Amino acid sequence: MTASDSWILVVTGYAILLAWPVSTLALVSFAVRYVASHRSALVARSLEHGDGTPEHFWVIVPALNEEVVVGNTVNAALTLGGPGGTLARVLVVDDGSDDRTPEVLAAIDHPRLVVLRRELPEARQGKGEALNAAYRYIAERTAQAGxxxxxxxIGIIDGDGQGSRNILLEVSRMMRDPAIGAVQVQVRIRNRNKLLGAVQDLEFAAIVNACQSLRDTIDTVGLGGNGQFTRLSALLALGDAPWSACLVEDLELGLRMHLGGVGIRYTSRASVTQQAVVDLRRLTRQRTRWAQGNLQCARYLRRLVTSERIGVTSLLEMLHYLVSPWLNALVTVMLAGGVSAAAVGLAAGHPLPYLTSWEDLAISGEVWFAVTCFPGFVWALVHRYRLRDESLPRLLTAAVAYPIFLLLGLIATYRAIVRQARGQQSWAKTERLAEEPLAAPFALAA
Structure with missing residues (x-):
């Protein structure tokens, strides 16, 4: 290998390493400077095509063995109100629970609560099928009422979720434009007093928020499994089963809506909170499921590329979102392979041209460590600047742990590839943590 080739390898390696912190700074700059003005412009244009403000709200709560959290979730959902004092109706889909979930739900006596119990063999076919059953119930009742x-x-709040008091008002504001068929709200973590919880809140409240805000400006907002709100008309356009059996049914629903020309918006003015997964093994399992679902959605790549409804910028962002986890996994293998080859060469007395000594290898390791840690600290500062509801020391501690969190994501990606290749689709449910009960809403509220 010539000296010129060595320098090309060195430059390429550092370019790959630095791409992440540079892109982080660019995203942070955008999120801080541009999002507010873009949101104002959206609101200003929201009535240009008529007034599409929704008048009726349903909140679906999919529940499978949620005895420790579903009471709080339902009571919180029953307090949510929209424009003009409109109150949400809550539909819980009990998907064949065999714990005390039915008893907890039976104890909540409220005129705006509906419990849809699914029994085997229809039950436990995935969250998508549970949501489809609830959707068909709501569509039938809506048609009957004219x-x-x-x-x-229709909003989706998971069994451990709790929406902010203004959530329906904010969704209504975003949906004044009849071209907007869905809104995704910000996701926060409640039990962020634990380190893993703090890291996950850093992920959702800072990183995901900035990414979704960027997508909002180029019409590529993705729907999440928690805190998504869609017009019934947009779901009806997708047929009898808008949610699929995909392991990330929310991602696939968003892609189908984009392909159908449905506008999707994102807002951080309202939020839904959920529990963090605070066990490393269960967290890795959760992220493996998400990664496998992302892999399953790769079948939409061809339709996205050939769609006439999606502009070039939007297409590139969607492709980046679908492909980047797999590119990151590949780049990590390449970098690890390069470092390993350099170490073996040094140990054998045959150093590679671009790492001629152990000192060079140590310097490269220091650079890699700094590059890996840098984005977490930046996002910790963004979190503190935007929300001011966490102490800086706690956020900086989460930033230190962030690289380990990313390593879990890479492990999950590799596991997802293996599971998909083997055709494995079954998943154990994520366990919930017990919480203090919330006060029940006024039982006679209509």
């Missing part, structure tokens, strides 16, 4: 489906919004 209500226009474009005036009906």
């Amino acid at each position: 209500v226009a489906p474009e005036k009906v919004v």
